[in-house]
Amino acid sequence: xxxxxxxxxxxxxxxxxxxxxxxxxxxxxxxxxxxxxxxxxxxxxxxxxxxxxxxxxxxxxxxxxxxxxxxxxxxxxxxxxxxxxxxxxxxxxxxxxxxxxxxxxxxxxxxxxxxxxxxxxxxxxxxxxxxxxxxxxxxxxxxxxxxxxxxxxxxxxxxxxxxxxxxxxxxxxxxxxxxxxxxxxxxxxxxxxxxxxxxxxxxxxxxxxxxxxxxxxxxxxxxxxxxxxxxxxx
Amino acid sequence: xxxxxxxxxxxxxxxxxxxxxxxxxxxxxxxxxxxxxxxxxxxxxxxxxxxxxxxxxxxxxxxxxxxxxxxxxxxxxxxxxxxxxxxxxxxxxxxxxxxxxxxxxxxxxxxxxxxxxxxxxxxxxxxxxxxxxxxxxxxxxxxxxxxxxxxxxxxxxxxxxxxxxxxxxxxxxxxxxxxxxxxxxxxxxxxxxxxxxxxxxxxxxxxxxxxxxxxxxxxxxxxxxxxxxxxxxx
DNA sequence: TCTCGTATGATTGTATACAATTATACGAGA
DNA sequence: TCTCGTATAATTGTATACAATCATACGAGA
Numbered sequence: 305x306x307x308x309x310x311x312x313x314x315x316x317x318x319x320x321x322x323x324x325x326x327x328x329x330x331x332x333x334x335x336x337x338x339x340x341x342x343x344x345x346x347x348x349x350x351x352x353x354x355x356x357x358x359x360x361x362x363x364x365x366x367x368x369x370x371x372x373x374x375x376x377x378x379x380x381x382x383x384x385x386x387x388x389x390x391x392x393x394x395x396x397x398x399x400x401x402x403x404x405x406x407x408x409x410x411x412x413x414x415x416x417x418x419x420x421x422x423x424x425x426x427x428x429x430x431x432x433x434x435x436x437x438x439x440x441x442x443x444x445x446x447x448x449x450x451x452x453x454x455x456x457x458x459x460x461x462x463x464x465x466x467x468x469x470x471x472x473x474x475x476x477x478x479x480x481x482x483x484x485x486x487x488x489x490x491x492x493x494x495x496x497x498x499x500x501x502x503x504x505x506x507x508x509x510x511x512x513x514x515x516x517x518x519x520x521x522x523x524x525x526x527x528x529x530x531x532x533x534x535x536x537x538x
Numbered sequence: 539x540x541x542x543x544x545x546x547x548x549x550x551x552x553x554x555x556x557x558x559x560x561x562x563x564x565x566x567x568x569x570x571x572x573x574x575x576x577x578x579x580x581x582x583x584x585x586x587x588x589x590x591x592x593x594x595x596x597x598x599x600x601x602x603x604x605x606x607x608x609x610x611x612x613x614x615x616x617x618x619x620x621x622x623x624x625x626x627x628x629x630x631x632x633x634x635x636x637x638x639x640x641x642x643x644x645x646x647x648x649x650x651x652x653x654x655x656x657x658x659x660x661x662x663x664x665x666x667x668x669x670x671x672x673x674x675x676x677x678x679x680x681x682x683x684x685x686x687x688x689x690x691x692x693x694x695x696x697x698x699x700x701x702x703x704x705x706x707x708x709x710x711x712x713x714x715x716x717x718x719x720x721x722x723x724x725x726x727x728x729x730x731x732x733x734x735x736x737x738x739x740x741x742x743x744x745x746x747x748x749x750x751x752x753x754x755x756x757x758x759x760x761x762x763x764x765x766x767x768x769x770x771x772x
Numbered sequence: 773t774c775t776c777g778t779a780t781g782a783t784t785g786t787a788t789a790c791a792a793t794t795a796t797a798c799g800a801g802a
Numbered sequence: 803t804c805t806c807g808t809a810t811a812a813t814t815g816t817a818t819a820c821a822a823t824c825a826t827a828c829g830a831g832a
Contacts, residue, residue, distance in 0.1 A: 321598075321785080344812095344814095345813075346813075354787085355787040356787085356814090357786055357788090358785080358786065360595060364555075364595045364598045364599050365599070367599075368599055368603065377813085377814055377815075378814080379794095379814075380814095389691065395637065396634065396692065396696065399634070399637060403630065458623055459626055459630060555815080578784095580782095580783075580784095589818070591816055591817065591818090594785090611824065612824070613784075
């Protein structure tokens, strides 16, 4: 970690540095690079057809994103995410998602409300059909809507950070066929609370929603991820 | 904001880029550069006696730190912090500081406990003498001890981020002569709860501690900061 | 006088050259 | 055989040169 939470987004997708940044980010999150793998500037720059300069700048940003660790004069290494890290993030998120739901209750716009309803309705359909891929996508989007609705740039960004960061692990957990539909049912309840302007209920439901996701993850996917982590350390 | 919360620290204080980064950071937080002021690569590099390369890399990092905003092909601008941003951060911090106190209760080491006692004792002394500068320093340190004691890299970094980010505003609030001693009295109570292994109490006290700081800030310093912000926007 | 296009300069973006540091290989000496 | 020092290669760190983009000034034409 390392910085100071009112962070800026890396929106520049058009400069070479921006492209390198986003592509490396994608590759790391998707698992193309193993944890603790060393990223060499020349190799990356040749692979992407650019010079070292934009690669280095992208590295600096990825370091602050927590995706790589740079050891001075040595190299850049893909950071591992430990079991404890993931657990901690879920606990922290449970608090912040609660706060987010509270604020969303107070600030959500009619348009956002409508998109949320559509999201839950659509997800229900895909859940019944067993479309796990679409379900995962809608799950992500539901939370994004919530983040935007809370009307706090700070909190929104904070949560998006966490959300994206645990995606590596989360992919595994949501592919658990049981959790998807359950998760969406919880979304529906959160949405109802927001609709009824019951901020207390929305907060506690959103909080519990994260705790449930956490419990599910501990039971299923996390062990697998942890084993992989251990193996890499051998 | 903008990044993915398991962030790395920028520990490299020895490379030119590291020095530029830390110095610029210091200068921005201390107020040497006005909000919305444009930072030019050449000017900075000449001032610090280095080339543009390390300056540019430091800029990328400062952008993710949220201290500057980079508009592609235009320039780097010191970010403003709005009244709402600060308020949001305090609310978020109040939750996380509570969680931190809870975890600290469970994981604090005897050495950390001892440093905390020493901190509170010393602060009491300086409070009685009206040494505001030392009091502010000890206040910062108290929270750092708490962050380290919670034994969660993720949460520790998250809180350090927030803590440092609002320092610009916080300096003003703590210079309010009343808050310093009050704050330390609250520290003492938090410490007692941790010592007695009462995690629930520690959490609620730490939470309230932040709320109090927030209330104090709203009453005193924030208005001033906000006026300055408005003035810059004119 | 006003508008708009163009030229000029300033600034950022990228590539490349060079310096400093680190990793590796190899061989001398014990 | 093992250890350690040195030479070499590989890699990162920094400086500089060049390209692309943006801001400004100026003047032609209406």
